[in-house]
Amino acid sequence: RKEVEQDPGPFNVPEGATVAFNCTYSNSASQSFFWYRQDCRKEPKLLMSVYSSGNEDGRFTAQLNRASQYISLLIRDSKLSDSATYLCVVNIGGGADGLTFGKGTHLIIQP
């Protein structure tokens, strides 16, 4: 089983819709969780950290489900500019070298 898994997509979603995707992780002791956004041919950029209580930043909501070992990202009222690849990152080892990236979910917002 891979340590951090994401559905690669693509998710094709009409503008204004709500979209959600998950990221599963294999190490139940994982402590830190993040979502990054990566535009084509650009560097990953931190979108949000994921806290145990869940957190929201504008149209974006991230949640952690420890029992089922996954994190989720919900995007409401999607914009054309949300089109990107979304990477989840899980710290599976506790130290800085334990930061493990999923392969990303490709999201396409259609007009």
Next chain:
Amino acid sequence: DAGITQSPRYKITETGRQVTLMCHQTWSHSYMFWYRQDLGHGLRLIYYSAAADITDKGEVPDGYVVSRSKTENFPLTLESATRSQTSVYFCASIGTGLYEQYFGPGTRLTVT
């Protein structure tokens, strides 16, 4: 306010040549990382450094060498480039606390 920069941004080299990719950050972050990103593999850790003069291997270190004599610089050297090292290379850093990484713009390396 440059943050984290990489040079060169694009590089074409021949098999067997040595090439060095540079990474410079202005935040005085302790941790720095080198990743490669390839289709089908996502981001894979090559080497990382916890501080000046402290480096350690990541998932795919073979064929690469790093050094960190100063906190702000973390060069990555391909000692004898191979075609399998054609990739996009990202440098990243972390300040303190929650392991939130900040990435440089990347170097696109082609080995012919």
